[in-house]
Amino acid sequence: MFFYTIFMLRYLITRVVGLIGVTLIVSFIAFMMLYQLPGGPFSEEKQPLSPVAMAAIKAKYNLDKPFYVVWFSWVTHAVQGDFGTSYQAENVPITKLFADHWGVSLQLGLLSLAWSVPLGMLFGVVAAIRRNQWLDYLLRFLAIVGTTLPGFALTVFLVFIFAVRLHWVPTTGWKPFENPATMVLPAFVFGLVPFGSLMRYARNGMLEALNQDYVRTARAKGLVESAVIGRHALRNVLIPVVTVLAPMIPNALTGSAILETMFSINGIGRYFIDSISSRDYPMALATAFIVATLWGISYLVTDLTYTIIDPRIRVGGR
Amino acid sequence: MIKSRIFSAVAIATMLAACAAPSAAPAPTQAPAPPKAADPTKAPAPTQAPAPTAAPAATKAPEPTKAPVADTSMNTVGKKLPDDAAPSDQQVIVIAAVPPPAGARMMDIMAATYNRGLGADLFAIPLVRLNKDFQVIPGSAASWSASADGKTWTFKIRPDLNWSDGTPVTAADWVASFQHITKKETAYDFGWYFEEANIKNFADAEAGKAKPEDIGVRVGASPKDLVIETTKSIPYLPMLFLYASPMQKAALEKSGPTYNSDPKTSVSAGPYVLQDWSENRVVVVANKNMPDDLKPLLNKVIIIAQKNGLQAYQAGEVDTAVAGSAADVKVITSDANLSKDSTQDPADFRVHYFFFDMSKPPFNNIKVRQAFAHLFDRDTIVKKILPLPAGAPMYGFLAPGFPDSNQEQLKTLQSYDPAMAKQLYADSGVKITDKLTLQVRTENAVEDAAVAMAQVYADEIKKQLGVEIEVKRTPQKTFMDALNAKPTKMDFGMISYGMDFLDPSNMLSVFKPNGRHNWNNDKYAALLDQAGPETDIAKRDQVYKDAEKLLVTEAPGIFAFQQFNVNLWRPYLNGVTFQPGKVNTARGIGWPGFSSFNLGTYDTYVTKDVLKTRPNPPK
Numbered sequence: 001m002f003f004y005t006i007f008m009l010r011y012l013i014t015r016v017v018g019l020i021g022v023t024l025i026v027s028f029i030a031f032m033m034l035y036q037l038p039g040g041p042f043s044e045e046k047q048p049l050s051p052v053a054m055a056a057i058k059a060k061y062n063l064d065k066p067f068y069v070v071w072f073s074w075v076t077h078a079v080q081g082d083f084g085t086s087y088q089a090e091n092v093p094i095t096k097l098f099a100d101h102w103g104v105s106l107q108l109g110l111l112s113l114a115w116s117v118p119l120g121m122l123f124g125v126v127a128a129i130r131r132n133q134w135l136d137y138l139l140r141f142l143a144i145v146g147t148t149l150p151g152f153a154l155t156v157f158l159v160f161i162f163a164v165r166l167h168w169v170p171t172t173g174w175k176p177f178e179n180p181a182t183m184v185l186p187a188f189v190f191g192l193v194p195f196g197s198l199m200r201y202a203r204n205g206m207l208e209a210l211n212q213d214y215v216r217t218a219r220a221k222g223l224v225e226s227a228v229i230g231r232h233a234l235r236n237v238l239i240p241v242v243t244v245l246a247p248m249i250p251n252a253l254t255g256s257a258i259l260e261t262m263f264s265i266n267g268i269g270r271y272f273i274d275s276i277s278s279r280d281y282p283m284a285l286a287t288a289f290i291v292a293t294l295w296g297i298s299y300l301v302t303d304l305t306y307t308i309i310d311p312r313i314r315v316g317g318r
Numbered sequence: 319m320i321k322s323r324i325f326s327a328v329a330i331a332t333m334l335a336a337c338a339a340p341s342a343a344p345a346p347t348q349a350p351a352p353p354k355a356a357d358p359t360k361a362p363a364p365t366q367a368p369a370p371t372a373a374p375a376a377t378k379a380p381e382p383t384k385a386p387v388a389d390t391s392m393n394t395v396g397k398k399l400p401d402d403a404a405p406s407d408q409q410v411i412v413i414a415a416v417p418p419p420a421g422a423r424m425m426d427i428m429a430a431t432y433n434r435g436l437g438a439d440l441f442a443i444p445l446v447r448l449n450k451d452f453q454v455i456p457g458s459a460a461s462w463s464a465s466a467d468g469k470t471w472t473f474k475i476r477p478d479l480n481w482s483d484g485t486p487v488t489a490a491d492w493v494a495s496f497q498h499i500t501k502k503e504t505a506y507d508f509g510w511y512f513e514e515a516n517i518k519n520f521a522d523a524e525a526g527k528a529k530p531e532d533i534g535v536r537v538g539a540s541p542k543d544l545v546i547e548t549t550k551s552i553p554y555l556p557m558l559f560l561y562a563s564p565m566q567k568a569a570l571e572k573s574g575p576t577y578n579s580d581p582k583t584s585v586s587a588g589p590y591v592l593q594d595w596s597e598n599r600v601v602v603v604a605n606k607n608m609p610d611d612l613k614p615l616l617n618k619v620i621i622i623a624q625k626n627g628l629q630a631y632q633a634g635e636v637d638t639a640v641a642g643s644a645a646d647v648k649v650i651t652s653d654a655n656l657s658k659d660s661t662q663d664p665a666d667f668r669v670h671y672f673f674f675d676m677s678k679p680p681f682n683n684i685k686v687r688q689a690f691a692h693l694f695d696r697d698t699i700v701k702k703i704l705p706l707p708a709g710a711p712m713y714g715f716l717a718p719g720f721p722d723s724n725q726e727q728l729k730t731l732q733s734y735d736p737a738m739a740k741q742l743y744a745d746s747g748v749k750i751t752d753k754l755t756l757q758v759r760t761e762n763a764v765e766d767a768a769v770a771m772a773q774v775y776a777d778e779i780k781k782q783l784g785v786e787i788e789v790k791r792t793p794q795k796t797f798m799d800a801l802n803a804k805p806t807k808m809d810f811g812m813i814s815y816g817m818d819f820l821d822p823s824n825m826l827s828v829f830k831p832n833g834r835h836n837w838n839n840d841k842y843a844a845l846l847d848q849a850g851p852e853t854d855i856a857k858r859d860q861v862y863k864d865a866e867k868l869l870v871t872e873a874p875g876i877f878a879f880q881q882f883n884v885n886l887w888r889p890y891l892n893g894v895t896f897q898p899g900k901v902n903t904a905r906g907i908g909w910p911g912f913s914s915f916n917l918g919t920y921d922t923y924v925t926k927d928v929l930k931t932r933p934n935p936p937k
Contacts, residue, residue, distance in 0.1 A: 037795075037796070038795065038796040038799035038800060039794075039795025039796055039798065039799040040795075040799075042432075042505070042507055046510075046815070046818065047510050047827070047828065047833060047834055048510070048802045048833070048834060049507070049509060049510050050509065050510060050513060050521065050524065052521065052524045052525035052526075053505075053506070053509040053510065053524050055525075056502040056503075056504075056505045056524065056526075057505040057507070059502065059505075060502075060503060060505035061505070086421040087421075087433075088419050088420060088421030088422045088423070088433050089421040089422070089423050089576070090423070090424060090429075090430075090574065090575060090576050091574045091575075091576055092421075092423065092576065097421060101597075156626065156629070159626070159629050159633075160629060160632075163629065163633045164629050164632040164633045167633065167634075170633070170635060171624075171626070171629050171630045171633045171635055172622065172624060172630060172635075173599075173622075261417060261625050262625045262626065264417070264598045264599070264622060264623050264624060264625070265598075266596050266597055266598050266599075270420040271420045271421065274419055274420035274421070275420070277793070277795070278419050278420075278433075278795075279795065280421070283420075283421065
């Protein structure tokens with residue numbers, strides 16, 4: 001046990017160091033690509049700026065320097081907790097923007113996972129048990145709809161039905177305490193992809209498990225079907241479910257640019273896309289850093305979770 | 319099983335109920351009575367050569383605060399409501415606005431122009447404002463006059479105008495604001511506009527060759543006198559100062575240019591003060607410190623960032639919205655109730671046009687350009703793809719209603735005429751064998767329609783001239799970067815332009831040498847230079863008409879269509895701007911929108927009709 005603990009600590013330290021390296025590389029590559037895009041963090045939508053005005057803007061935003069100089073400057077400040085200021089927000093630090101807006105995106109993400117994960121798994125298991133029956137077909141259809149329908153199209157449709165026509169929910173906004181109805185449509189739409197994906201994986205996992213020898217043995221022992229499924233088959237469904245769930249969590253926790261825009265939710269998701277389209281380099285670097293970190297943590301947690309679900313699995317492949 | 323069946327039944331019932339439910343649009347109401355209490359603007363100065371305005375009628379000093387009484391005919395800041403107005407507690411409206419860029423929190427046009435936040439431009443009044451017909455009327459400046467040589471202007475700031483913290487609005491606020499935008503570290507994104515005013519040392523200060531303190535914007539004989547010195551006479555200069563809306567010197571120095579995005583640091587000398595601010599919801603309330611005539615009639619305005627304003631309007635959540643796409647316009651025109659509430663607003667007289675790189679073959683050949691110009695069947699294409707109220711064919715660059723618009727006389731110059739196009743192409747001696755790319759700038763409400771028109775046009779060129787053209791959507795920043803590159807990287811494109819101020823010099827300057835396009839026509843430049851300082855109105859008009867005729871004849875641009883804003887206004891909104899004007903016949907607060915620049919922001923109110931459809935005011 002002692003040696004295993006030492007081994008685990010070493011493993012964790014190695015993974016964290018690797019995560020820092022990956023984060024730096026990701027931010028470097030992302031910034032290099034963004035920097036190569038035409039246009040800059042200024043707009044000449046109307047008439048061109050004079051050369052002097054343009055020079056002033058380039059100097060202000062460091063655009064008169066090579067991208068690696070800008071990136072290095074950002075990294076040296078970021079490690080000290082200074083992510084810079086967004087070009088759009090002028091004198092507001094990015095850390096404050098995240099502090100102000102991320103909470104809302106977290107609420108949206110967690111709420112969407114709160115319904116989609118249990119229901120996705122439950123419906124997947126039910127669909128497997130009722131294989132090739134009408135309920136299975138219906139649930140599979142729902143899963144396909146959830147994963148394939150574009151969120152913005154579904155949003156327009158659902159808002160039209162439930163807000164414009166029926167007045168059951170407002171068209172936009174996010175007021176969890178003042179008006180909980182505002183949460184219904186965004187959380188529902190945002191949870192559809194995790195729901196559909198989890199359902200399909202859970203169904204396939206359960207079908208596979210139900211055909212295993214140990215399940216046949218359990219049935220042969222005379223266990224009731226609920227015990228066969230609950231005690232023996234379900235555990236094996238969790239491995240594929242955790243695998244597919246891992247990338248969904250960072251996605252959910254960083255909000256949705258489309259849904260936050262369509263529902264006028266004051267979250268952080270909009271910054272991810274807008275920072276690229278408006279060439280807001282400090283914000284784009286900060287978001288790339290956060291996304292890379294969350295994904296790294298998510299995969300680390302996933303690997304550790306495997307060992308809990310299935311004791312046969314050991315971290316580090318030993 | 320049973321539960322599943324119940325679920326299915328509920329789902330089906332829900333869908334049926336949704337389809338059967340009546341539209342949320344309010345029942346049609348009677349046409350609102352014309353406003354009575356809100357005075358129409360008195361004889362505004364003509365737009366093209368604003369003569370020094372006469373001193374306005376003396377404004378009464380603010381009356382001492384009276385003990386509160388339950389007088390519902392007065393709003394919360396003591397302004398008398400019109401006779402047909404709803405009680406004071408109903409003087410609240412909700413505006414659905416297009417979402418600004420994420421993070422945008424510059425709330426004043428002299429802080430930033432293209433990245434302004436939601437609800438900007440309500441916290442100071444520019445030197446001049448616009449009335450319904452876009453005519454210049456006094457704003458913060460009560461009057462103005464020019465020196466004999468037309469190069470020194472004195473704007474008299476209203477003596478009764480104070481900031482909400484009680485300090486007077488003085489010329490020093492403009493001086494600080496102009497110095498702010500000329501500082502290199504500000505990197506102001508709208509400098510080109512104020513360069514048009516030819517303010518002394520302005521461009522040099524931007525370039526770091528002069529100090530911001532040395533620009534020709536200074537305090538005059540009294541703290542309320544603002545003196546502007548220019549390097550040449552510009553008769554329409556007051557009109558340019560529609561965007562000279564100051565930031566408070568003290569707040570700018572203390573809290574920086576975003577001070578109006580936080581109620582704690584915000585200070586206002588505009589019709590409203592900031593009550594609550596977030597990136598997608600801003601609440602402003604009437605400013606009690608304003609002189610009576612500058613107090614608004616509305617007590618409160620809630621501005622919400624809405625990607626889909628039409629749905630919010632249909633759901634009854636907002637009082638005004640703008641159609642965000644051509645699809646929205648179709649929804650509106652096919653719904654009787656929505657159609658009644660909609661208006662065809664010329665907005666900024668935006669014109670979409672095709673353009674070329676004229677520095678090299680094939681488009682440096684005028685006959686090639688003219689051949690292309692005669693192949694856009696605008697009467698058919700525009701009417702089919704973007705009909706009224708969203709779009710109308712254009713034959714020139716100055717849309718109907720815009721000063722010196724000359725559409726009828728220009729009609730034949732770029733008319734659809736395939737035979738003439740073929741002849742011109744043959745005469746040019748040019749044979750285009752390479753496939754051309756026609757890039758369409760995106761991020762406009764009617765971009766899908768513009769792309770569709772470009773595609774039909776490309777097909778017609780292929781059919782008539784045998785020239786292959788690929789139509790491509792290009793995002794705005796990428797598009798502008800390619801267009802503005804020296805030399806330009808865009809051979810053939812489609813773009814739009816909307817006015818900044820209502821004078822032909824503004825729109826026509828788009829094609830001047832070193833402007834947006836590389837036509838570089840000396841004769842055209844000379845005409846613009848001649849017309850600019852011309853004080854003889856008739857002569858000036860004729861020179862601009864000649865310039866536009868040259869522009870359309872030589873076809874550096876092929877003018878396609880005018881884009882209208884299709885706005886929705888609840889029938890219970892009224893005010894001077896809700897009555898048809900001479901130029902702008904659209905009902906409602908038009909360009910430049912709900913800002914202190916616009917008379918409609920002050921005189922809009924909610925009529926008694928509101929009680930039929932909105933018994934409780936929004937919170």
